Amino acid sequence: SELHSRGRRAKRDLPANGFSGIWSSYLYSVLNCFHAKSAIQDACLRFKGRLFTFSLLGQWVVLARERGHVRDLCNAPEDVLSMELAAEELLQLRHIVGPLFTDELYHIPAIRTKLNLNLGDILPHLLEEMYAAFEDIVDTQIGDKGWSSITVYPTVCRVVCRVTSRVFVGKTLCRNEEYCKLASRFTDDVLVAGPILKFLIPSSLRSSIGKLYKMTFGHHKRMQAFLGPLIEDRQQKLRQNSKFTLPNDMLTWLMETAPSTTDQHYTESISMRMLNVNFVAMHTTTKTFTHALYYLASQRQYLPVLRDEVEQHLDSSDFTTWTKEALAHCVKLDSFFKETLRLNGLGATWMPRLTVSDFKFSDGTHIPKGYFVATAASVIHEDNTIYNTAQEFDGLRFSVMRKIVAETEEWDWRHKMTSTSEAYVAFGGGRHICPGRFFCLHGNEVFTSVYHPAL
Ligand code: HEM
Numbered sequence: 002s003e004l005h006s007r008g009r010r011a012k013r014d015l016p017a018n019g020f021s022g023i024w025s026s027y028l029y030s031v032l033n034c035f036h037a038k039s040a041i042q043d044a045c046l047r048f049k050g051r052l053f054t055f056s057l058l059g060q061w062v063v064l065a066r067e068r069g070h071v072r073d074l075c076n077a078p079e080d081v082l083s084m085e086l087a088a089e090e091l092l093q094l095r096h097i098v099g100p101l102f103t104d105e106l107y108h109i110p111a112i113r114t115k116l117n118l119n120l121g122d123i124l125p126h127l128l129e130e131m132y133a134a135f136e137d138i139v140d141t142q143i144g145d146k147g148w149s150s151i152t153v154y155p156t157v158c159r160v161v162c163r164v165t166s167r168v169f170v171g172k173t174l175c176r177n178e179e180y181c182k183l184a185s186r187f188t189d190d191v192l193v194a195g196p197i198l199k200f201l202i203p204s205s206l207r208s209s210i211g212k213l214y215k216m217t218f219g220h221h222k223r224m225q226a227f228l229g230p231l232i233e234d235r236q237q238k239l240r241q242n243s244k245f246t247l248p249n250d251m252l253t254w255l256m257e258t259a260p261s262t263t264d265q266h267y268t269e270s271i272s273m274r275m276l277n278v279n280f281v282a283m284h285t286t287t288k289t290f291t292h293a294l295y296y297l298a299s300q301r302q303y304l305p306v307l308r309d310e311v312e313q314h315l316d317s318s319d320f321t322t323w324t325k326e327a328l329a330h331c332v333k334l335d336s337f338f339k340e341t342l343r344l345n346g347l348g349a350t351w352m353p354r355l356t357v358s359d360f361k362f363s364d365g366t367h368i369p370k371g372y373f374v375a376t377a378a379s380v381i382h383e384d385n386t387i388y389n390t391a392q393e394f395d396g397l398r399f400s401v402m403r404k405i406v407a408e409t410e411e412w413d414w415r416h417k418m419t420s421t422s423e424a425y426v427a428f429g430g431g432r433h434i435c436p437g438r439f440f441c442l443h444g445n446e447v448f449t450s451v452y453h454p455a456l
Pocket residue numbers: 084108109112278281282283285286289342347351352353426427428429430431432433434435436437438440441
């Protein structure tokens with residue numbers, strides 16, 4: 002039955018967390034949502050070092066936590082363990098957004114090459130927008146007393162959206178309230194609607210409900226309405242003068258990377274890629290910066306330490322002198338963000354994969370086609386055998402580790418925020434490792450470095 006296929010036990014010869022009956026496991030999988038982190042921690046303790054199955058919101062997942070298992074997961078090719086199909090199925094992306102969302106993926110090379118190569122050039126724009134966004138969004142909320150209580154998440158979300166949109170679509174559109182609402186709401190809408198569709202709606206009805214959803218929210222159509230005239234304008238300028246330099250932003254990089262530049266599909270396709278870029282960039286960066294702000298506010302001893310470091314490397318009276326290289330010297334700031342993500346990653350389980358064909362872990366465990374596999378990310382990040390006092394926040398943890406490495410080795414990159422390993426999976430690993438992590442670090446550092454009296 003439908004319920005059975007959604008709630009079934011993943012793999013009979015692996016230990017299972019909770020109940021393994023159809024109804025009991027289904028109900029248990031709902032309860033697990035309310036305390037996923039501790040339930041996974043308990044299961045890891047019980048099944049020491051072994052792979053096990055865990056049920057979450059009607060879905061059994063094989064969870065990996067040992068280094069070897071995580072390495073196997075990272076190294077598996079896409080046609081064996083598929084991230085794309087896992088995301089598509091778990092979030093019902095075909096129904097909620099449309100097949101174009103998952104079929105074309107050229108935003109990934111655009112980020113990997115063009116965005117990452119241009120980080121130095123876009124820094125002044127990032128900084129200019131950051132100052133303007135703080136003035137418009139934060140300063141206007143501060144009254145005569147010189148302080149005000151602000152709801153952090155929505156405020157950070159607006160700032161992040163404006164600043165990242167400056168790099169994605171340019172100065173005019175990033176200051177358009179309607180555009181920013183669309184860019185920031187899109188991820189939240191998908192993250193709510195996708196799991197509901199998968200969990201509550203039988204597969205025979207999903208297509209019709211998805212159509213209704215798309216008609217109501219119209220994310221793609223609205224994005225086309227914003228980007229269409231901009232694309233047309235840039236193309237026209239190029240037609241008039243082939244030497245015309247396009248603005249250095251994501252829209253241009255997508256226009257240059259898109260397979261075809263002529264047919265009608267062009268604007269549709271680029272708009273969908275822009276939605277996808279927003280999907281991966283906004284929510285993740287907002288969440289990380291919000292947590293970092295909470296740590297700063299609750300552990301104020303870090304404020305002078307981080308500010309001293311920033312002032313040592315960057316001229317706080319003139320941000321136009323800031324460079325990518327100078328920011329890279331702020332190792333304590335880097336460590337602070339890495340530690341924030343260690344304890345507050347994107348979820349208790351991460352790096353979901355769907356087995357497209359039979360998969361064998363290196364210890365011989367065999368997972369048949371059609372099952373979900375993921376890492377027990379929070380357990381890995383809070384393992385006392387890897388990190389001292391792993392449950393505690395130590396903002397300078399990684400800068401100390403970097404210093405120790407630097408004493409004996411030439412390169413101290415191993416503990417930088419953007420470096421990953423089987424013990425640090427906040428940005429995933431293997432072929433799908435997050436290509437936007439350099440931009441995200443850049444953005445976060447700039448956020449915190451910008452001197453603001455409210456901080
Ligand atoms: C703190 C912020 C961020 C976090 C924690 C984060 C984390 C992740 C993680 C865990 C993955 C999945 C990796 C896997 O399953 O192996 C991922 C993938 C991805 N991320 Fe990020 N990310 C962040 C910011 C960004 C930004 C700002 C961008 C774009 C500018 C971005 C673009 C992407 C893309 C395109 C993928 C898919 C890569 C692929 O399928 O090959 N991310 N990210």
